[in-house]
Amino acid sequence: MWDKDITAVEIFNATGISTSTISDIIRGKRPNIRLDTVDKLCDFLDCRIQDLLEFERINK
Secondary structure, three states: OHHHOOOHHHHHHHHOOOHHHHHHHHHOOOOOOOHHHHHHHHHHHOOOHHHHOOOOOOOO
16 A cells, blocks of 8 residues: 555545644554544545455454
8 A cells, every 4th residue: 555655645635634643643553543544545546345454353
């Protein structure tokens, strides 16, 4: 996904998603991402949700 050579600032300017949130997502430090954030990223990056997220079941 991040091979598009896009900066967090460019994503922020286009989507309004904070640069700290974008940075956390990139580094895998954000375990819960809001659906509206995913929607904005998909729209900006012209991709599908499957391109951004991977489902991992948590065994409880």
